[in-house]
Each structure stands twice: as C-alpha cells, then as structure tokens.
Amino acid sequence: MNTWAVMKRILKQFKRDKRSVALMIVAPMLVLTxxxxxxxxxxxxxxxxxxxxxxxxxxxxxxxxxEWLDLSLSEAEKSLEEGNIDAMLQWEEGAPLLTVEGSSPxxxxxxxxxxxxxxxxxxxxxxxxxxxxxxxxHGLFDYVGPVLIGFFVFFFVFIVGGVxxxxxxxxxxxxxxxxTPIQRRELVFGYLGGFGIFTIIQSIIxxxxxxxxxxxxxxxxxxxxxxxxFLLALTALSLxxxxxxxxxxxxxxxxxxxxxxxxxxxxxxxFPTEGMASWLQAIGKIMPLTYGAEALRGIMxxxxxxAGIQFDIYILIGFSILFTTLNIFALKRHRSL
Numbered sequence: 001m002n003t004w005a006v007m008k009r010i011l012k013q014f015k016r017d018k019r020s021v022a023l024m025i026v027a028p029m030l031v032l033t034x035x036x037x038x039x040x041x042x043x044x045x046x047x048x049x050x051x052x053x054x055x056x057x058x059x060x061x062x063x064x065x066x067e068w069l070d071l072s073l074s075e076a077e078k079s080l081e082e083g084n085i086d087a088m089l090q091w092e093e094g095a096p097l098l099t100v101e102g103s104s105p106x107x108x109x110x111x112x113x114x115x116x117x118x119x120x121x122x123x124x125x126x127x128x129x130x131x132x133x134x135x136x137x138h139g140l141f142d143y144v145g146p147v148l149i150g151f152f153v154f155f156f157v158f159i160v161g162g163v164x165x166x167x168x169x170x171x172x173x174x175x176x177x178x179x180t181p182i183q184r185r186e187l188v189f190g191y192l193g194g195f196g197i198f199t200i201i202q203s204i205i206x207x208x209x210x211x212x213x214x215x216x217x218x219x220x221x222x223x224x225x226x227x228x229x230f231l232l233a234l235t236a237l238s239l240x241x242x243x244x245x246x247x248x249x250x251x252x253x254x255x256x257x258x259x260x261x262x263x264x265x266x267x268x269x270x271f272p273t274e275g276m277a278s279w280l281q282a283i284g285k286i287m288p289l290t291y292g293a294e295a296l297r298g299i300m301x302x303x304x305x306x307a308g309i310q311f312d313i314y315i316l317i318g319f320s321i322l323f324t325t326l327n328i329f330a331l332k333r334h335r336s337l
Contacts, residue, residue: 027258051090102134145216146296162240199233220299238323
C-alpha cells in the first residue's frame with residue numbers, strides 16, 4: 001500500500017507539471033530530428049584551386065569529384081589562408097604539388113584520394129603534398145578539440161550558473177536582496193562578476209589541460225584561447241541565469257538542455273554543416289557556440305590573431321550583453337524596483 005501511495009504522488013506531480021511530461025516526449029524527437037538533419041546531409045563539395053596546371057592534366061580531373069577553380073597563385077594562397085578552398089594544386093618543375101588547407105584531416109584526405117585516383121590512369125610524376133595549416137599527423141581530435149573545449153566550458157558554466165541563481169531564488173535569498181535598495185542591474189552585474197572570476201580560472205585550466213596535457217594541436221596564441229573561452233563562459237552564465245528565472249526548480253532548469261545546449265552541438269562545427277540546407281546553416285548562426293568554436297579553431301588550427309577572430313568576439317560580446325539585459329528585465333517577475 002505504501003508503494004502505491006508513493007506511485008500516486010509521483011503521478012500527480014507529473015500531472016501538475018505538464019511541461020515535464022511534454023518535454024520527455026518532445027525532447028527525444030527533437031534530438032533525433034537534429035541528428036537526422038545533420039547526419040543525412042549531402043556530402044560536402046571539395047573546392048580545389050588549380051594554379052598553372054597543364055591542360056592535359058586538367059582533362060584527367062573528374063568534374064563530379066570536386067569543384068576545380070582556375071586561380072592565380074596569389075588568389076589561391078589568399079583563399080587557403082581564409083579557408084575558402086580545401087586545397088591548391090600547382091605545377092612546379094614539371095611535377096604536381098598539392099597544398100592542403102589542413103584544418104580538417106577528413107577533407108584533406110578526401111582531396112588526396114580524389115587526385116590520386118585521377119592521376120592513377122596517367123603517367124604523372126609522384127605528387128608532393130604540403131599543408132598550409134597543420135601537419136600530416138593532424139588527427140580528428142585535433143580538429144574537434146577546439147569545439148569540445150568551447151562546448152564543455154559553455155555547458156558546465158550554464159548548469160552551475162543557472163542552478164546557483166535558481167537556488168538564490170528558491171531559498172528566498174533573492175527576494176531578501178530585492179527588498180533592499182539594491183537595483184536589479186547591480187544584482188545581475190554582481191552575480192556575473194563573482195562568477196566571472198571563477199570562469200577565468202576555469203577557462204585557463206581547461207584550455208591548458210587540453211593543449212599541454214592532451215596535446216590538442218595548437219599553433220596560435222594561448223592568451224587568445226583564454227579570451228574566447230572566457231567570453232563563451234560569460235555568455236553561458238548570462239544565458240543560464242536568464243533561463244533560471246523561468247524555472248521553478250532544478251529539474252525544470254535541466255529541461256532547457258535539450259532545447260538550448262544540444263542543438264548547439266550539432267550546428268557549432270562538431271559535425272560538418274557545409275552539405276546541409278541553407279536554412280539549417282542559418283540556425284547555427286544564431287547560436288553562441290558557433291562563433292566560439294570558429295574562433296577557437298581559427299586560433300588553434302590556423303594561428304589567427306585578434307584581427308582574424310574579431311567578428312566572432314564581437315558576436316559573443318553581443319550575446320552576453322543581450323542575455324544580461326534580458327536578465328535584468330526578467331527579475332521584474334520577482335519584484336519590480
């Protein structure tokens with residue numbers, strides 16, 4: 001009988017919390033749909049620049065295997081530096097020289113496979129391979145490592161910050177603070193500032209562990225990595241505290257993860273997005289982790305400086321300002337000052 005009474009109490013709780021019941025059904029379908037959209041996307045079209053390649057060699061290239069672009073050497077090198085093409089094929093002293101962009105080991109391998117297949121039918125000299133970024137030992141973890149660093153910083157700060165701010169409210173601390181002369185913006189800025197010190201330490205530890213202990217490929221400035229991870233953490237903190245205003249308990253806050261965190265995993269660059277529909281790629285443009293991951297890849301894989309990642313930094317700052325402003329207004333739900 002006691003067991004039945006406990007079961008009835010749990011069922012009544014679910015009946016009152018319709019959002020939890022709906023999320024248990026909707027969230028798995030949402031995640032499965034995202035996986036289907038990402039993993040069922042068309043294959044990425046390779047883009048290879050041709051520089052001073054003989055006409056008879058160009059005729060051997062299969063038009064369906066890649067998009068072949070006739071460019072000058074300066075144009076091709078600029079496109080490689082900006083990551084707009086996957087490789088450059090040029091002729092030096094009568095022999096083919098392939099320069100792979102190098103950020104993605106998968107893409108670089110595909111380019112080499114396509115060209116090796118094309119040259120196998122002719123009597124061409126052996127092709128030499130160089131890497132514009134990275135090395136021939138560049139592995140898959142080196143490619144996804146920057147994204148994972150950004151994701152774990154974002155995820156754990158979101159959880160810890162959101163839960164901590166929620167407890168301030170559920171335990172009555174927030175109401176007592178709002179009863180004092182303190183203004184909403186002062187409360188939000190103080191909370192973000194206090195956690196900001198912690199996020200700086202967290203960013204340094206996670207980035208240093210990944211780069212110096214796990215040996216994730218790193219060719220840029222470590223300080224820039226810290227800057228980007230801190231901005232990601234600040235964005236996650238402001239977002240977590242914002243969403244905590246709409247949750248009654250920790251369980252309801254966790255419900256935001258399938259709706260806010262998981263979609264960012266699929267569209268931030270952990271999976272290739274080039275073959276997706278344009279509207280799907282547009283979804284990734286409204287997610288903070290997309291810009292954080294791109295900035296971290298630019299620093300760690302391509303050695304970019306602040307000039308190369310400044311757009312991503314501005315976007316992350318903009319997200320932080322937006323979420324912080326909304327957070328200030330969200331506190332009106334508890335007391336208007």
